[in-house]
Amino acid sequence: MAQTTVKIYTPTTPIWCPGCGDFGVLASLKKALSDLQIKSKDTVIVGGIGCSGSIHNNLECYGIHSLHGRLLPTAVGVKLANPQLTVIAAGGDGDGYAIGAGHFLHTLKKNPSIIYIVMQNGTYGLTKGQPSPTAQVGYEGNVDLPFDAILTALSIPSTTFIARGFSANQAQLTDLMKKAISHSNSNEGMGFLEVLSPCVTYNDTYKEWREQVYDLSTEKDYNPHNRLLAFTRVSEITNQGKIPTGLVYSGRVKSLEENTLSKEKGPLALQDISLESNLPKYEQILNDFR
Amino acid sequence: MATTLEQQKPAEPMLKQDICIMIGGQGGDGTLTVVNLLGSCFRNIGLNVYDARNVLSRIRGGHADGVIRASTEQVLSTGDQVDVLVAFDEEAVQAAVNELAPDASIIFDSSKGQLSEKFGGMGLRVVNAPLGNMAASKLRRNIFKNTIAFAILGRLLGLEDDLLIEVLRSRYERRGKEALDANMQALSLGSDLAKQNNIRSIYKIPHSEKSNKILATGNEAVAYGFLVGGGRFFVGYPITPATDIMEWLAPRISKLGGVVKQAEDELAVINMGIGAAYAGARVMVATSGPGQSLMTEGVGHAGEAELPIVVVECQRVGPSTGEPTKNEQSDLNHVVYGSHGEFPRLVIAPGSAAECFQLTVDALNLAETYQLPVFLLLDQALCQNSESILPFNLKSIKVERGKLLSQSDLEKIQTYKRYQFSEDGISPRSVPSLEGGQSQVTGNEHNEYGLTSVDTTNRLRMMSKRMKKVELAKNELPRGNNFGRKDAKIGIIGFGSTLGPILESMEQLKSKNIGVRFQQIRTIFPLLVEDLIEFSDPLDKIFVVENNYQGQLAKMIRSALGRNERIESITKFDGTSFKPREITNAISTSIQGKLEMGV
Numbered sequence: 105m106a107q108t109t110v111k112i113y114t115p116t117t118p119i120w121c122p123g124c125g126d127f128g129v130l131a132s133l134k135k136a137l138s139d140l141q142i143k144s145k146d147t148v149i150v151g152g153i154g155c156s157g158s159i160h161n162n163l164e165c166y167g168i169h170s171l172h173g174r175l176l177p178t179a180v181g182v183k184l185a186n187p188q189l190t191v192i193a194a195g196g197d198g199d200g201y202a203i204g205a206g207h208f209l210h211t212l213k214k215n216p217s218i219i220y221i222v223m224q225n226g227t228y229g230l231t232k233g234q235p236s237p238t239a240q241v242g243y244e245g246n247v248d249l250p251f252d253a254i255l256t257a258l259s260i261p262s263t264t265f266i267a268r269g270f271s272a273n274q275a276q277l278t279d280l281m282k283k284a285i286s287h288s289n290s291n292e293g294m295g296f297l298e299v300l301s302p303c304v305t306y307n308d309t310y311k312e313w314r315e316q317v318y319d320l321s322t323e324k325d326y327n328p329h330n331r332l333l334a335f336t337r338v339s340e341i342t343n344q345g346k347i348p349t350g351l352v353y354s355g356r357v358k359s360l361e362e363n364t365l366s367k368e369k370g371p372l373a374l375q376d377i378s379l380e381s382n383l384p385k386y387e388q389i390l391n392d393f394r
Numbered sequence: 395m396a397t398t399l400e401q402q403k404p405a406e407p408m409l410k411q412d413i414c415i416m417i418g419g420q421g422g423d424g425t426l427t428v429v430n431l432l433g434s435c436f437r438n439i440g441l442n443v444y445d446a447r448n449v450l451s452r453i454r455g456g457h458a459d460g461v462i463r464a465s466t467e468q469v470l471s472t473g474d475q476v477d478v479l480v481a482f483d484e485e486a487v488q489a490a491v492n493e494l495a496p497d498a499s500i501i502f503d504s505s506k507g508q509l510s511e512k513f514g515g516m517g518l519r520v521v522n523a524p525l526g527n528m529a530a531s532k533l534r535r536n537i538f539k540n541t542i543a544f545a546i547l548g549r550l551l552g553l554e555d556d557l558l559i560e561v562l563r564s565r566y567e568r569r570g571k572e573a574l575d576a577n578m579q580a581l582s583l584g585s586d587l588a589k590q591n592n593i594r595s596i597y598k599i600p601h602s603e604k605s606n607k608i609l610a611t612g613n614e615a616v617a618y619g620f621l622v623g624g625g626r627f628f629v630g631y632p633i634t635p636a637t638d639i640m641e642w643l644a645p646r647i648s649k650l651g652g653v654v655k656q657a658e659d660e661l662a663v664i665n666m667g668i669g670a671a672y673a674g675a676r677v678m679v680a681t682s683g684p685g686q687s688l689m690t691e692g693v694g695h696a697g698e699a700e701l702p703i704v705v706v707e708c709q710r711v712g713p714s715t716g717e718p719t720k721n722e723q724s725d726l727n728h729v730v731y732g733s734h735g736e737f738p739r740l741v742i743a744p745g746s747a748a749e750c751f752q753l754t755v756d757a758l759n760l761a762e763t764y765q766l767p768v769f770l771l772l773d774q775a776l777c778q779n780s781e782s783i784l785p786f787n788l789k790s791i792k793v794e795r796g797k798l799l800s801q802s803d804l805e806k807i808q809t810y811k812r813y814q815f816s817e818d819g820i821s822p823r824s825v826p827s828l829e830g831g832q833s834q835v836t837g838n839e840h841n842e843y844g845l846t847s848v849d850t851t852n853r854l855r856m857m858s859k860r861m862k863k864v865e866l867a868k869n870e871l872p873r874g875n876n877f878g879r880k881d882a883k884i885g886i887i888g889f890g891s892t893l894g895p896i897l898e899s900m901e902q903l904k905s906k907n908i909g910v911r912f913q914q915i916r917t918i919f920p921l922l923v924e925d926l927i928e929f930s931d932p933l934d935k936i937f938v939v940e941n942n943y944q945g946q947l948a949k950m951i952r953s954a955l956g957r958n959e960r961i962e963s964i965t966k967f968d969g970t971s972f973k974p975r976e977i978t979n980a981i982s983t984s985i986q987g988k989l990e991m992g993v
């Protein structure tokens with residue numbers, strides 16, 4: 105809740121169909137933010153375009169609705185401008201893995217300390233059920249094997265946090281969200297969390313997914329800090345027709361802000377940019393024209 | 395190896411208040427180095443310079459040339475004629491032949507043979523000198539031919555040895571002893587060669603005290619204006635002719651706590667910019683036509699979401715990949731009309747490096763005051779040609795942030811609505827981290843809180859709230875600059891880099907007794923129609939000068955003013971800038987035609 109007397113907007117009730125997996129994502133996200141006591145004034149949700157990409161309207165904090173596929177660059181811009189914020193990008197699988205696929209790869213590569221939640225439902229919900237990049241072969245005429253974002257993320261050397269949850273498993277999902285948020289808020293880089301979030305209207309996968317999910321944390325030997333082993337094990341499980349969930353990988357690579365931002369000056373969005381405060385530096389730079 | 399040098403028609407040194415020199419060869423020949431060295435010489439003796447580079451979009455090979463003009467007056471074009479040409483091959487002579495003054499001098503690299511006979515008999519003075527061979531045999535590297543040429547050029551122009559040495563030293567000192575020594579050797583090889591072969595000064599260049607003027611390209615001026623205007627977040631993707639802005643900023647912005655980020659593509663550029671602007675940073679992005687095409691959806695998004703962002707569009711020959719290094723002004727329609735839907739935007743067009751600086755600061759202030767995207771429209775010539783100008787005036791700079799809220803402003807508000815309806819259409823803007831300013835920002839149509847809405851009444855109000863900001867901004871937009879005689883009956887309108895050629899053409903027209911007025915337009919959208927009316931009312935004829943095929947500006951002016959019969963287009967779209975005489979000829983021919991027909 106806001107700490108001042110200023111009245112702000114009332115979050116809207118979700119627009120989703122009853123039973124949509126995105127409800128579970130919203131519930132977990134709310135719980136994670138409140139358990140971690142993250143201030144609403146410091147939280148920015150960057151929504152994509154899709155059914156999933158309306159989630160920012162359902163929480164009380166700062167929200168920016170980006171263009172279709174452009175939520176990641178938007179979120180990176182917010183984070184670089186003010187690294188003290190908790191920046192959570194949240195959108196669909198079409199948004200992230202199709203039209204935004206280039207940004208997906210490059211944002212993983214940059215490793216900014218933002219959280220990225222993908223609500224994966226194997227379809228384009230909002231445009232009424234066309235195959236998305238994660239659609240199964242045979243779904244609405246789809247002939248391509250589905251895209252595996254977890255394996256893709258594992259194959260990028262600068263990823264630092266990769267996890268998959270299931271909206272029907274609230275305990276696990278909330279735990280993963282908290283871990284992802286804590287990872288990013290310690291400025292350790294991008295917390296990537298794919299959530300199996302069924303579209304009951306166009307691709308109801310609850311039943312299959314309940315049977316297929318496989319919690320990696322139940323494996324005593326699974327080591328989420330070894331990229332190579334994680335890749336091998338996740339591939340094996342996937343090849344057996346199961347869907348690995350849980351913390352897949354976490355590691356340490358310098359974050360984008362560590363690599364880019366000046367440490368002394370504070371968030372560039374909040375700097376004093378008046379002429380008076382910067383004049384000596386401006387005059388010094390002017391000498392480069394002489 | 396015998397050195398053959400000949401100098402035809404020796405002449406007494408001729409006083410030149412205004413001289414233009416071209417250096418041509420293959421990419422990688424170091425032609426631009428000679429331009430830079432000459433520029434330093436001229437500036438050291440108190441002259442104004444203006445230079446232009448004509449290179450291909452490849453790293454090595456292909457014809458490349460640089461032109462530098464020096465003058466006792468301020469000049470903003472390379473003028474009509476080349477007085478001296480240094481040609482490292484015959485292709486360079488061929489490329490320049492139409493631009494050479496009737497009595498021009500050519501220093502020709504005769505390593506592969508003397509300049510062919512076909513250029514004889516044109517009255518040109520030709521110095522054949524085996525520059526490349528000499529560099530290779532005496533200094534082991536062909537590239538030193540440019541410094542040898544510089545020495546001979548210095549002699550031809552009557553520049554003192556001390557001046558040449560000083561300039562060469564200050565350029566190569568930083569690059570280590572080896573580079574400096576080799577270049578000094580090349581310089582003395584060149585001056586020995588000139589002495590032995592009795593090359594005398596043809597020109598006498600006026601000297602005065604070194605002035606306090608600086609040298610800047612439009613791109614550099616934009617980049618500096620961005621810093622001084624409080625810009626702290628720049629995001630880009632390399633593209634000619636815009637890349638210089640990013641490269642100039644990168645090592646400097648960090649001194650101010652800012653960031654330059656190179657993104658994966660222009661879709662990321664505009665959206666990253668939008669994210670940073672939303673968070674409260676002053677943001678600029680820069681691109682050329684192809685990148686602008688990718689950014690178009692994002693610009694509309696910024697318009698709908700009411701976010702401040704400055705987009706620099708450095709035009710080049712288009713469409714598609716076009717001619718990346720060549721000059722054109724054909725993206726007017728694109729920046730004025732581009733995008734689906736309707737949203738408020740401003741398009742501002744500076745015409746000189748000094749204006750690039752000032753208008754960048756203005757653009758940043760306008761973007762934030764009116765919470766909308768602002769285009770700064772440049773063209774390749776303006777972006778990349780260098781001008782001598784007075785140092786940028788920092789004292790005149792103001793950073794205006796409009797209705798950006800602070801925490802204490804917010805405390806005084808009862809209910810915060812990001813898109814609150816207000817009399818002027820501008821709503822108070824909170825940024826993340828402020829308590830009580832939590833709100834939604836979106837490119838969906840929205841209500842005052844930023845929540846999605848398709849309510850018809852709300853849509854009407856929100857549209858007019860946004861659109862009327864353009865009307866409101868009009869009072870503050872950069873007005874046109876007027877030049878020439880108030881009583882003239884003939885007018886010229888132009889924008890961007892045509893400024894220099896038009897100003898010179900006016901002088902030429904004056905000497906033909908054709909009096910003209912000229913309005914250099916600096917706001918392309920919205921056109922400041924009242925100013926245009928005031929300018930054009932007394933005129934019988936208005937020539938709109940622009941570097942594109944369709945006469946895009948002329949069409950916009952016609953649709954704003956009517957008066958179709960009085961407006962005539964002068965266009966050029968061959969990839970090069972106007973020469974003053976081309977404008978002069980077009981205007982005098984048109985007028986003459988009318989006179990003859992008795993109109």
Ligand SMILES: Cc1ncc(C[n+]2csc(CCOP(=O)(O)OP(=O)(O)O)c2C)c(N)n1
Nearest residue numbers: 153154155156172196197198199228229230
């Ligand atoms: C540039 C662009 N192309 C197409 C669309 C139309 N569109 C809106 S949502 C969407 C797909 C959404 O699918 P997904 O991202 O998986 O989200 P979901 O609705 O499934 O949650 C598309 C194609 C658009 N808004 N913008």
Ligand code: SF4
Nearest residue numbers: 121124155229303304
């Ligand atoms: S269409 Fe599918 S994804 Fe969209 S709200 Fe309904 S159930 Fe959810």
Ligand SMILES: [Mg+2]
Nearest residue numbers: 196197198227
């Ligand atoms: Mg989807």
